[in-house]
Amino acid sequence: MPRRFPRVPDTREDVRGRYAAGMPLPDSTVRLLERMPKAELHLHLDGSLRIDTAIEIARSRGVDAPLTWHGMSGVLVGPPRSADQAALLGAFDLPIALMQDAEALERITAELVEDKAADNVRYVEIRWDPLLHVGGGLPLAEGIEAVVAGAERAARATGTAVRLTCTAIRSHEPEANARLAETAARFRDRGLSGWDYAGQEARYPDPRVARRAFDAARAGGLHITLHAGEWGGAPQVRRALEMDPERIAHGPGTADDAALMAELRTRGICLDLCPTSNAQAMIVPSVAAHPLARLHRAGVPVTLSTDDLTVSDLTLSEEYRNVVERTGLTLPELWAIDRFALDVAFAEEATLAPLRAQFAAWGAGIHELTAE
Ligand SMILES: [Zn+2]
Numbered sequence: 150m151p152r153r154f155p156r157v158p159d160t161r162e163d164v165r166g167r168y169a170a171g172m173p174l175p176d177s178t179v180r181l182l183e184r185m186p187k188a189e190l191h192l193h194l195d196g197s198l199r200i201d202t203a204i205e206i207a208r209s210r211g212v213d214a215p216l217t218w219h220g221m222s223g224v225l226v227g228p229p230r231s232a233d234q235a236a237l238l239g240a241f242d243l244p245i246a247l248m249q250d251a252e253a254l255e256r257i258t259a260e261l262v263e264d265k266a267a268d269n270v271r272y273v274e275i276r277w278d279p280l281l282h283v284g285g286g287l288p289l290a291e292g293i294e295a296v297v298a299g300a301e302r303a304a305r306a307t308g309t310a311v312r313l314t315c316t317a318i319r320s321h322e323p324e325a326n327a328r329l330a331e332t333a334a335r336f337r338d339r340g341l342s343g344w345d346y347a348g349q350e351a352r353y354p355d356p357r358v359a360r361r362a363f364d365a366a367r368a369g370g371l372h373i374t375l376h377a378g379e380w381g382g383a384p385q386v387r388r389a390l391e392m393d394p395e396r397i398a399h400g401p402g403t404a405d406d407a408a409l410m411a412e413l414r415t416r417g418i419c420l421d422l423c424p425t426s427n428a429q430a431m432i433v434p435s436v437a438a439h440p441l442a443r444l445h446r447a448g449v450p451v452t453l454s455t456d457d458l459t460v461s462d463l464t465l466s467e468e469y470r471n472v473v474e475r476t477g478l479t480l481p482e483l484w485a486i487d488r489f490a491l492d493v494a495f496a497e498e499a500t501l502a503p504l505r506a507q508f509a510a511w512g513a514g515i516h517e518l519t520a521e
């Protein structure tokens with residue numbers, strides 16, 4: 150039986166109550182979604198700490214934080230609704246304070262892979278900003294090395310394939326982000342395959358200020374993605390396109406702009422969507438109102454992820470259930486989106502082809518996944 154991530158009952162019920170819009174799925178379907186092999190492309194390391202681990206690290210490093218499970222979860226789990234994206238980002242302050250040495254980074258990365266493997270996520274991309282973890286004196290390359298080592302160890306132990314993405318933060322100086330890209334690219338042969346750009350979008354709306362960092366990442370062989378549309382809707386997604394990404398993190402506002410949808414379709418640029426997280430940040434009014442199904446049916450490439458295991462208190466199986474229960478996405482559509490993630494993943498064919506075959510073999514003969 151896969152290990153269950155510890156839950157926060159009060160918050161969870163609140164989320165369920167506020168977001169409930171459809172009929173609950175039968176238990177047999179819930180179990181099917183748990184067993185389903187899954188691929189997750191949009192997941193932040195610092196939003197995904199185990200509560201027990203956070204308490205242990207706070208205690209051993211003398212970090213000022215609640216030392217009870219309830220107290221710690223109250224800080225690390227984001228509220229069901231925040232005022233906006235910037236407010237939800239406050240949930241990352243304590244995790245970052247706890248992740249300032251190599252041992253903590255290595256452990257937290259490995260545990261996240263273990264938790265994803267227990268949820269039958271067979272391919273996962275984990276992203277983080279190494280520059281946020283050097284405040285305690287940890288050299289940048291050593292911090293990256295620790296995350297790489299944790300990912301490698303847990304991938305071997307669980308069989309889940311892992312790739313890492315380096316996330317630059319909008320508020321950093323462009324020069325610092327450019328140096329980060331150069332350092333990150335040195336780890337390309339060890340599974341660090343992606344480059345991302347994230348952070349407070351309303352305050353730092355224009356990704357072009359980081360063009361040199363994007364150029365350095367591309368020159369270093371990294372795949373390009375960036376966050377967009379957590380504020381500002383479709384125009385922010387258009388702005389992101391100027392960086393020529395392969396994928397965009399979020400961007401649900403694309404659904405309001407038919408020409409933009411057509412452009413993403415034509416260019417094959419994928420949106421890595423996270424409905425519950427978007428509802429938490431008030432980017433969409435509710436999971437039920439999220440345009441995932443509409444975008445998919447319009448032929449826009451999309452994948453489905455949680456964004457954060459702990460901040461959203463959410464497994465990927467639960468998010469799969471949420472979208473089927475609340476957005477009207479059918480099981481065959483969900484299964485197609487799940488497998489499609491392996492077509493846009495930032496990994497090489499030698500890793501992805503066997504995973505595609507495993508997924509197909511698992512789904513063969515399961516009537517609910519193929520019947521229209
Ligand atoms: Zn994200």
